[in-house]
Amino acid sequence: MTLSLTVPRSQLEKLQTHLKQGGKREIGGWLVAEQTAPGKFELVGLTVDLEVGTRDRFDSLPEPHSKQMDRILLESSGRTGRVDYLGEWHSHPAFPPIPSEIDVASMTNMVEYSGPSFAALVIVRLMGSASIQATITTFQRGQLPKAGQLIIANAVPEAGFSESWQPPEL
Amino acid sequence: MNAGAGIGYGYNVAIEKLAEELAVPQDRFDQAERRYKDLGEFLHRDESKVREYDPDVYIQGSFALGTPIKPASKDEDYDLDIVVSFRSLTKAQISQADLRALLRAELKAYRDARGIKNEVGESRRCCTLIYADGAQFHMDVLPAVPNETNMRVVLSSYLEDQALAEGAIAITDSDKTSTYRVITDDWPRSNPSGFAAWFKSSQIEQLNERRRAFLDAQGKVTASVEDVPVFRVRTPLQSSIMILKRHRDEWFAERDPDLKVISVILTTLSTHAYAGEARVSDAIAKILRDMHLSVKERNGVSWIANPTDPSENFADRWEKFPERRDSFLAWLEAARTDFGTVQRFSDTNIVLNELSRHLGSTLVEGARSRVAASAGSRAASVAPAAAAGASAPGLVFGGEDRRPTEPKGFG
Structure with a gap:
């Protein structure tokens, strides 16, 4: 089953704002999504940490993101589907938006040992002032990483989301 | 692979x-650290007979490398290997036997001061202290003097990097009867701190990733990974x-x-x-x-x-x-x-x-x-996945607590 994540226009705009704020530093956070069907999710919120990243490193620390996720859950309490942590996102301002070895190792480690049994990793890069390049990868316990599908609701083609990469061999 | x-x-x-x-549980490492630091402080006390020789006390062996394992039974001890290197003594000043006697006398005083019941023991290369307080610690204490100069000569003759000599020590061996009781340059060599440095450098990437995660978990995001001892991860x-x-x-x-x-x-x-x-x-x-x-x-x-x-x-x-x-x-x-x-x-x-x-x-x-x-x-996550027809747990928000509880590093 391929995981698909629909990103509403409003969330894409928030992401663009964060990426501009982040500049040349990596930024990122958690993806909070509503399950609409098995394997299908809609992004309802993003947490973000603008402080901890460097040019080539981002650390996802649970505490600040968990607090932000609480607020997102409150704001989305009227939704019919279950809303929960879907995975992680971070930017690669200086590199192509594909998972690095460290990214793959961290996500694999989480789904295998310490966290949820599956999670998505979205990596984004701002191109120019408005266009975003992005990939989504699904990590599932006992399975190899797999490319997922990003869908922009009411998509404008130049948003430039890319899914054309192949998961790295571990 | x-x-x-x-x-x-x-x-x-x-x-x-x-x-x-x-x-080995972290509190055992803490206990081990306290033990050797306590011995170091004791050897530097005012009345110490060896204080003038500037004893440097440090840990070697599996506890230094972070590779000790729990004893298979409660009757077995943790082996704690300690080096006492007398930094202001040289091989030209003392015989191996006299160095051993110096340390043994101080260990006896330490034993009395700390109320350790067992006598100070001896083996070929070290003195032994066995704690009888239920701590399951068996401490081998290795007397030594610095030996970096000698080691540089050895490394040079093998065309090896002389930086490897850093931390080299000369140690005693009571079985070598021809050299044990005389002042000679011919002492057995060792370099436990050099070995530990080599062990670290051979896995530095994995080591530093885990040290960073350890610091993150403690909220010390600005501390240096070098500050995290190898046994903490x-x-x-x-x-x-x-x-x-x-x-x-x-x-x-x-x-x-x-x-x-x-x-x-x-x-x-x-x-x-x-x-x-x-x-x-x-x-x-x-x-x-x-x-x-x-x-x-x-x-x-x-x-x-x-x-x-x-x-x-x-x-x-x-x-x-x-x-x-x-x-x-x-x-x-x-x-x-x-x-x-x-x-x-x-x-x-x-x-x-x-x-x-x-x-x-x-x-x-x-x-x-x-x-x-x-x-x-x-x-709990398996049930809804099975209901959805997936063979693996499936891409479904089930009953599991999904929020991550551990920091992750991305690059």
Whole structure:
């Protein structure tokens, strides 16, 4: 089953704002999504940490993101589907938006040992002032990483989301 | 090695849990640290007979490398190896016997001051203190003097990097009767801090990733990874060595324990064979495949060079006792078979059942409990996935608590 994540226009705009704020530093956070069907999710919120990243490193620390996720859950309490942590996102301002070895190792480690049994990793890069390049990868316990599908609701083609990469061999 | 190269999911989980179960609890490391620091402070007290020689007390061996394992039974001790290096003494000033006597006298005073019941013991190279307070600590204290100058000459003659001489020490050996009681330059050499530095550098990427995660977990995001002692984290190499040590202990216990592969050989060969694998299961597979490659032949003699002293052969006793070499090879073959047989299995219970015969039932049952504890929190996610028709847990928000609780590093 391929995981698909629909990103509403409003969330894409928030992401663009964060990426501009982040500049040349990596930024990122958690993806909070509503399950609409098995394997299908809609992004309802993003947490973000603008402080901890460097040019080539981002650390996802649970505490600040968990607090932000609480607020997102409150704001989305009227939704019919279950809303929960879907995975992680971070930017690669200086590199192509594909998972690095460290990214793959961290996500694999989480789904295998310490966290949820599956999670998505979205990596984004701002191109120019408005266009975003992005990939989504699904990590599932006992399975190899797999490319997922990003869908922009009411998509404008130049948003430039890319899914054309192949998961790295571990 | 990689995830697609024959490591089953269940085997991977079993190996991780075995390493967790074998690990010495952090409070034991803290206790060990307190013990050697306490001895260091004692040797620097005002009345100390050795204070003027500027004793430097530090830990060596498995506690320094982060590879000790829990004793197999409550009757066994943790071996804590301590070096006392008298930094302002030289080989030109004192004989090995007199250096040993100096330290022994101070250890007796330490024993009296700390109310340790057992007498100070002695072996070929060190003095021994056994705590009888239920701490299960057996402290071997190695007297030494600095030996960097001598070591540089040795390294130069082998055309090796002289930086390896940093931390080199000269130690005593009561069996060498011709040199033990006279002032001579001819002392046995050692370099435990150099060995520890080599061990760290051989796995620096994995080590620093875990040190960073350790700091993150403590909220010390701005601290340096160098500040985190190697024993505060557990790398794939450390875990692999721990598991192989237990396999070795069990294998030789059923045969001739006198022929047991010594830990420094197991550690050195494992470190040479390790190539940065991120998972313990991959690291063990690589180590077992390649560890024999660093056993060299020099003039017909099996040679496992000390990485900080190429003139030292860790396998020196194999020449006199060739059965030790044979035992090493037989054990290695057994380990390859025992782990190789189950490494493709995806059922953790079957893996643990099989490994129980080779690693001991107490350890394996402990690991099984750890598997059950972590699986319990995840079991709820299986049901909705099954309902959705997926063979794996599935891409469904089930009953599991999904929020991450541990920091992650991305790059």
